[in-house]
Amino acid sequence: MIKPRPEMIAETRAKLLAAGRHAFGTVGYAESSMDDFTAAAGLTRGALYHHFGDKKGLLQAVIREIDAEMTERLHKVSDGAPTRWQGFVDECATYIEMALEPEIQRIMFRDGPAVLGDISQWPTTNGCVAALKQSLSELKQDGVIIDIDEEVTARLINGASSNAALWIANSENPQQTSKRAVQGFRTLLEGLRLK
Numbered sequence: 584m585i586k587p588r589p590e591m592i593a594e595t596r597a598k599l600l601a602a603g604r605h606a607f608g609t610v611g612y613a614e615s616s617m618d619d620f621t622a623a624a625g626l627t628r629g630a631l632y633h634h635f636g637d638k639k640g641l642l643q644a645v646i647r648e649i650d651a652e653m654t655e656r657l658h659k660v661s662d663g664a665p666t667r668w669q670g671f672v673d674e675c676a677t678y679i680e681m682a683l684e685p686e687i688q689r690i691m692f693r694d695g696p697a698v699l700g701d702i703s704q705w706p707t708t709n710g711c712v713a714a715l716k717q718s719l720s721e722l723k724q725d726g727v728i729i730d731i732d733e734e735v736t737a738r739l740i741n742g743a744s745s746n747a748a749l750w751i752a753n754s755e756n757p758q759q760t761s762k763r764a765v766q767g768f769r770t771l772l773e774g775l776r777l778k
Contacts, residue, residue, distance in 0.1 A: 596634050598624035600648060603641040608686040612642055612694035639698060646695050650707045653681060653691075654714075661718075668727045671718050672772050675744055676765045682748035683761050692752030702745050712737045728775040736775070743768065 586594070602623035606615035617638055621628055635641040660677045661670030681687050696702050715737035722728045747764040754760035 595624075595626060595630055598626060599631055599634055599641065600644055603635075604645045604648065604686075604690070607642060607645055607690050607694060611689055612638075612698055642690075642694070642698055645690060646699070646705070647707065649687060649691055653678070653687070654710075656681075667718075667722060667725060668776070671722060672769060674718075675740065675772060676769060678744050679747045679751065679764050679768060680761055682751035683757055688752040688757070692748050696749065702749070703742060708741065708745075712741050715740055722775075727777060729777055731775065740772075743771065 599620055602620040603615075605623065606619050615638075617628055617631055620638075620641065621631055624630075631637075631641065635644055657674045657677055661674040664670030664673050682692050692702075695705075699705065702708065712734075716733045719728065719731070719733040719736055723730065723733065747768060751757050751760045751764055
């Protein structure tokens with residue numbers, strides 16, 4: 584039985600994404616080739632060009648997929664916390680700690696910035712800033728944090744957490760760097776709380 588065209592397109596795209604993600608996560612962007620992706624997926628270069636344009640386009644799609652998974656995991660962390668404040672702090676700390684995970688470390692915080700440029704300019708960053716701004720607004724309405732400009736503070740937190748993750752990913756001792764970064768970040772966030 585022949586599959587419907589939309590199903591075939593989705594399947595082809597998913598195969599290429601999986602092959603690209605595996606290659607980028609194991610050998611890295613520079614060492615992977617379009618032939619690796621297509622051979623692993625059992626497809627042609629034409630399929631890769633059609634769906635992603637080129638290797639860089641595939642990396643962007645892989646990063647969007649990983650970013651969505653990270654966001655889902657972070658929501659679970661904050662949803663499981665006893666208070667909104669604790670959820671906010673834990674979510675921020677967990678994001679930084681994710682830089683220890685090999686796939687995230689290599690794709691999101693090493694190869695991604697090297698190939699796609701400044702992480703603060705990625706399209707997904709605006710969504711992160713908006714979510715942080717919303718959380719800060721809710722915390723302010725709850726009387727938990729000081730009266731701050733939510734947009735400014737969201738951008739500062741986003742920048743600090745992204746830079747902490749980049750620092751960990753490129754550190755000679757990622758575990759030690761992560762401990763220091765998370766501890767410092769938690770201390771930084773405590774400055775927002777009303778005493």
